[in-house]
Amino acid sequence: MFDKLQQAFWKALTPDLVPEEPKRPASVDGLAPAIIAALGGAENLKSHQPVALTRLRVELRDLARIDRMGLSAAGVAGVMTLDNGVVHLITGLQG
Template sequence: MAKAEDIIAALGGADNIVEIEPCATRLRTEVKDASAVNEAGLKAAGAFGVMRQGTVVQVVVGPEADTIATDIEDILD
């Protein structure tokens, strides 16, 4: 779960995450404040890439997207 915790932190913390869902090799997230997202932190946490459009941030994590999303949801709940 360390990777999930690192991704949460790089997305600006739990309070900044509105929604997160896995999609094949990506985590599709919606954040409250896009300026709080740390792309370098996401890459340091293992992301292969980051795509942004407004408050939507897609984090490319590979085939473990489902597992990471589940871990993040467990932490956020």
């Protein structure tokens, strides 16, 4: 974390001397393949993070690609859609 803070500091002072970090696609570590597929694939994920033991917050590029039946089959108990492509998945304790 300190390295990223230090790099951001130097980037702000000398923007043309510090190279940009390459943008990597959103990682899908910790998500079941069935959930990823039901969310429209890995390319549809902008980000994901656990919010609580029983909930996962994901940000999607296209909400229309969500397969609610697929999420239900993958063990997701509930889906709550918010603004700007944000979706909360109620997963229960199994993750």
